[in-house]
Amino acid sequence: MTSYELISIIIALLAFFTSIFAVFLNNKKASATIELTLNERITTTKEKVSDVSLLMTPLISKKQHDESEKNMLASYSKHFDLAIENNLNAYEEACAKYLDNKVDKVRFKKTYISEIRQVVENVELKKYFDAVSSKYKAILKVYYEWENHEK
Amino acid sequence: MEKLNELGKRYFLRIKDSIYPEAEIDEILNEIDNLTYSENNKPISDSDKEKLVSVIIESLKGDLTRKKIRPLLEHREIEKAYSNDNYLDLIEYIKNQTKGK
Numbered sequence: 346m347t348s349y350e351l352i353s354i355i356i357a358l359l360a361f362f363t364s365i366f367a368v369f370l371n372n373k374k375a376s377a378t379i380e381l382t383l384n385e386r387i388t389t390t391k392e393k394v395s396d397v398s399l400l401m402t403p404l405i406s407k408k409q410h411d412e413s414e415k416n417m418l419a420s421y422s423k424h425f426d427l428a429i430e431n432n433l434n435a436y437e438e439a440c441a442k443y444l445d446n447k448v449d450k451v452r453f454k455k456t457y458i459s460e461i462r463q464v465v466e467n468v469e470l471k472k473y474f475d476a477v478s479s480k481y482k483a484i485l486k487v488y489y490e491w492e493n494h495e496k
Numbered sequence: 497m498e499k500l501n502e503l504g505k506r507y508f509l510r511i512k513d514s515i516y517p518e519a520e521i522d523e524i525l526n527e528i529d530n531l532t533y534s535e536n537n538k539p540i541s542d543s544d545k546e547k548l549v550s551v552i553i554e555s556l557k558g559d560l561t562r563k564k565i566r567p568l569l570e571h572r573e574i575e576k577a578y579s580n581d582n583y584l585d586l587i588e589y590i591k592n593q594t595k596g597k
Contacts, residue, residue: 352525
């Protein structure tokens with residue numbers, strides 16, 4: 346075997362390991378992209394809740410409402426609930442990705458452990474997290490996993 | 497002849513800065529195969545060729561580790577979890593204010 350052949354073999358081996366490394370990096374990049382998308386959706390849906398609440402504030406602050414204002418408030422309340430549900434859907438999707446191992450699990454837990462706990466334990470959101478009838482199974486599964494509750 | 501270590505580092509920089517690293521590696525391999533000692537103008541030995549390639553490989557591995565692995569590991573460390581405090585306060589406030597209205 347000539348030195349050139351030997352060198353070529355070494356380079357080929359290096360290229361092989363580099364390509365394995367590239368696959369590893371691509372997986373990490375894909376995971377980071379998913380995490381960014383999930384985070385964006387959660388943030389956007391939270392902003393929507395905030396936007397609706399801003400529209401409601403002038404009406405809420407009035408002590409008396411005429412019929413038109415009552416109707417407006419009822420409509421805004423529906424939009425408010427819808428915005429909350431959209432936000433919970435975003436959390437549900439994020440937790441489903443976590444359970445499917447599509448994200449970096451350690452980083453995801455560090456980022457969302459507090460948020461998920463607060464959402465599930467919040468009094469006003471309690472109706473969404475009934476253990477039997479809740480549509481947000483992934484959120485509840487992640488919550489119980491992290492909080493070490495037996496379920 | 498320039499010290500093998502320095503020459504290997506120069507080859508590494510050429511590969512690192514190249515737009516087409518694979519083509520650059522081919523070219524460098526040809527150059528290494530045709531290198532001669534400056535003292536006597538004789539072709540360099542096989543062991544010196546292997547040493548040169550080792551320097552290049554080690555430099556490339558070190559560069560990959562420094563540039564690609566470390567930032568990924570650092571990115572994993574998150575000092576503080578996100579909080580929903582204000583968001584949930586807002587929901588509670590609106591819900592309380594609209595009860596019975």
